[in-house]
Amino acid sequence: MNFFLIFHHNLAFSSIPTKHYRYLVDNVYGRLLDIAENGIPLGLEYTGETLELIADLQPSYITRLGTLLASGRAELIGSSYSQAIFPLIPARVNRWNLKYGIETYEKILGTRPKTALVNEQCYSDSLAGLYREAGYEAIIFDWMNARKEHSWPESWRYQPVIHAGTGLIFLWSDCISFQKLQRTVWGELDEEEWEDFINACQGRANSSSVANPLFSLYASDAEVFDYHPGTLETWTADRGHFKKLHNLLAGLTTKGKASILLPSQALARARTASLPEIERVCTPSYPVRTKKQDKYNVTRWAVTGRASARMNTQCYRLFAAISKHESATTCPPGRLDFLQKELVSLWGSDFRTHTTDEKIENFRNRMGAALFLAGAREDSGRNCRIEGSSSPPLLTCISGKSGRKISLEKGGTSLTILKNRGMAIETFTCRQCGPHPLLGTIPHGYFPDISLASDFYTGHIMLLTQDGRQYTDLSVKVPKLEITDQENFVLVRNKLPMELPGLTVFKSLYLGENSLTIRYDMYARDLRPTSLRLGICTFPPRSFHRETLFYETANGGDRTERFYLKGRKVVQGSPANHIVTCRHCLGNTDGRLVVGDATKWLTIVSNPVELYSVPLVHYEEVATNTTTPDYYLRVYHSICERDDVANVFWKGEMSLSFKITAHSQGTPTHKVTRNDGDTY
Numbered sequence: 001m002n003f004f005l006i007f008h009h010n011l012a013f014s015s016i017p018t019k020h021y022r023y024l025v026d027n028v029y030g031r032l033l034d035i036a037e038n039g040i041p042l043g044l045e046y047t048g049e050t051l052e053l054i055a056d057l058q059p060s061y062i063t064r065l066g067t068l069l070a071s072g073r074a075e076l077i078g079s080s081y082s083q084a085i086f087p088l089i090p091a092r093v094n095r096w097n098l099k100y101g102i103e104t105y106e107k108i109l110g111t112r113p114k115t116a117l118v119n120e121q122c123y124s125d126s127l128a129g130l131y132r133e134a135g136y137e138a139i140i141f142d143w144m145n146a147r148k149e150h151s152w153p154e155s156w157r158y159q160p161v162i163h164a165g166t167g168l169i170f171l172w173s174d175c176i177s178f179q180k181l182q183r184t185v186w187g188e189l190d191e192e193e194w195e196d197f198i199n200a201c202q203g204r205a206n207s208s209s210v211a212n213p214l215f216s217l218y219a220s221d222a223e224v225f226d227y228h229p230g231t232l233e234t235w236t237a238d239r240g241h242f243k244k245l246h247n248l249l250a251g252l253t254t255k256g257k258a259s260i261l262l263p264s265q266a267l268a269r270a271r272t273a274s275l276p277e278i279e280r281v282c283t284p285s286y287p288v289r290t291k292k293q294d295k296y297n298v299t300r301w302a303v304t305g306r307a308s309a310r311m312n313t314q315c316y317r318l319f320a321a322i323s324k325h326e327s328a329t330t331c332p333p334g335r336l337d338f339l340q341k342e343l344v345s346l347w348g349s350d351f352r353t354h355t356t357d358e359k360i361e362n363f364r365n366r367m368g369a370a371l372f373l374a375g376a377r378e379d380s381g382r383n384c385r386i387e388g389s390s391s392p393p394l395l396t397c398i399s400g401k402s403g404r405k406i407s408l409e410k411g412g413t414s415l416t417i418l419k420n421r422g423m424a425i426e427t428f429t430c431r432q433c434g435p436h437p438l439l440g441t442i443p444h445g446y447f448p449d450i451s452l453a454s455d456f457y458t459g460h461i462m463l464l465t466q467d468g469r470q471y472t473d474l475s476v477k478v479p480k481l482e483i484t485d486q487e488n489f490v491l492v493r494n495k496l497p498m499e500l501p502g503l504t505v506f507k508s509l510y511l512g513e514n515s516l517t518i519r520y521d522m523y524a525r526d527l528r529p530t531s532l533r534l535g536i537c538t539f540p541p542r543s544f545h546r547e548t549l550f551y552e553t554a555n556g557g558d559r560t561e562r563f564y565l566k567g568r569k570v571v572q573g574s575p576a577n578h579i580v581t582c583r584h585c586l587g588n589t590d591g592r593l594v595v596g597d598a599t600k601w602l603t604i605v606s607n608p609v610e611l612y613s614v615p616l617v618h619y620e621e622v623a624t625n626t627t628t629p630d631y632y633l634r635v636y637h638s639i640c641e642r643d644d645v646a647n648v649f650w651k652g653e654m655s656l657s658f659k660i661t662a663h664s665q666g667t668p669t670h671k672v673t674r675n676d677g678d679t680y
Helices: 018-037 048-057 059-071 091-109 125-133 154-158 175-186 191-207 241-254 263-270 308-328 333-346 357-374 380-384
Strands: 002-009 042-046 074-077 115-117 138-142 161-163 169-173 214-221 398-401 405-410 413-418 424-430 462-464 470-472 481-485 489-494 498-500 503-512 515-527 531-539 550-554 560-564 592-596 600-606 614-622 630-640 650-664 672-674
Touching: 002 263, 018 042, 018 048, 018 059, 018 241, 042 048, 042 115, 048 059, 048 091, 059 074, 059 091, 074 115, 074 263, 091 125, 091 308, 091 333, 115 263, 125 560, 154 191, 154 214, 169 175, 169 214, 169 263, 175 191, 175 214, 175 241, 191 214, 191 241, 214 263, 308 333, 308 357, 333 357, 405 481, 405 489, 405 503, 413 503, 413 515, 424 650, 515 531, 531 600, 531 650, 560 592, 592 630, 630 650
Parallel strands: 002 042, 002 214, 042 074, 115 138, 138 169, 560 672
Antiparallel strands: 161 169, 398 405, 405 413, 413 424, 462 470, 462 531, 481 489, 489 503, 498 503, 503 515, 515 650, 531 630, 550 560, 550 592, 592 600, 600 650, 614 630
């Protein structure tokens, strides 16, 4: 059996202070070179930023590394310039990141890697094309998560596969294996237990039909050996980890049961036989694959962390400013290149997790300078509202009115609002899409399943506080509404504020021809939420045909990805455990989510320049007394969730809008990748 190892080097690691960088280069990174020089081949992966820092701090390290690469005792594994989470970032920025990474490898080491370790092993199906375009032949990410919800044979764990759409090779890492090795080196597992695990893997691989099976012993951080991130001092860090690591690996080969190869060598041996092809890795429940358990999901870099939503908003604002300069050619080339590279760095994942105050300050200073240099105002997102004229209210748009409801029409589009439920939406109907509401309220007791027996509304806010209490604006009665009939839309807003704990809300609804915009203008008063979701859309079961029901979004690549829901259960907004409030989210990197069927669909558009949010999908099918089951489908938009890295604090004004537009007859005109593998 052929084993390989990859050590990820990242000096931007969230909880590592800059004063420890030199120690890490000399006593951690350097010790890995010792192991390679002693005859154990290693894959060594670096972000471009880390390689630049090493070259400045210790040029002799670069010399040693170059010698090892040239002699074939180590292999350079690619990353990107910064360790950014590609499925949460627009495709153009991901291209810049890959480009600057490759330029750095060529400049400092004079070589260009052919295999890349996916950043934080966060993969979406549309990323394969970007890596292939950048010149990579293979990428590495986690087998245990890639296999979720697939019936792939266990034998694939021990061989690469080929992505049918691009020809890119997927080489599997293994999150169980790398944690086993870490725990053994740290002394948390006995060596015999680790050897039992390895023997079991060998037994399964040898009993499979795979010729020249390969297995990833390690594909994770270098900085966890003879160092503990978050340590105050380094003088106690040397615990003999590297000596033990060397002995474990050397013992594995001397027993004659296995070979340790460079990743490219292991891949070459595996390719002597034909490799299986796959169309898709991602599924409706997991449109982005990560590593380890569900508690470690992509929301940690989206809307948890230390103000991740605010940071991502600023990154989108800088991206928008750069895009304007590109299209207008108003920016000197040197400045534009600097801004692109700075944005790539500021979108790095490590600003968003266990981040030190030093690095938070670094982010704020650099972001402020970049926004100023790009000519973007910090409050630029606040200009996204839909403004009406100053004409007096006209009530001709009101088609119905009762004590707790008010009904409005604009062209062939109608809306019913529940005044006693915080302006929640009872029905939103478009004549061109048929007689049934496309969005609205599912009443109490509609489903025979008691777990779904509540009222399910649209357009409201859900706030979960740190003491575990949930609040919504559904309990707020809105006695006074301002209704204005403009040329292109009807505007409805509450005249008196709606109050939630720590949060004041003004809600505006803009009803247009085939469209509805929901806008939230909020003021936070020392708000420390556990979860804050808004722009909630509930789809009545008759809205769309279950057989062809889908959602579609962009997850960091050029194409949007379409996922069909029939027969699935998707619970992205459900807690992963008592600490982590949700288990997944969509990347939604162009701010556009589509939900529909073969004949009609809704687009839900948000502007991350205004305020960053991510959609969470909940879908499940419900048994009924008929032969055709009903379904429950809901989309939440979150600006805050909690996990083990969250420390969110809101104070001041913030606004966010969702424009919902109905379409019918045909399908969206842009290319999509379907979860059944077809592209069209």
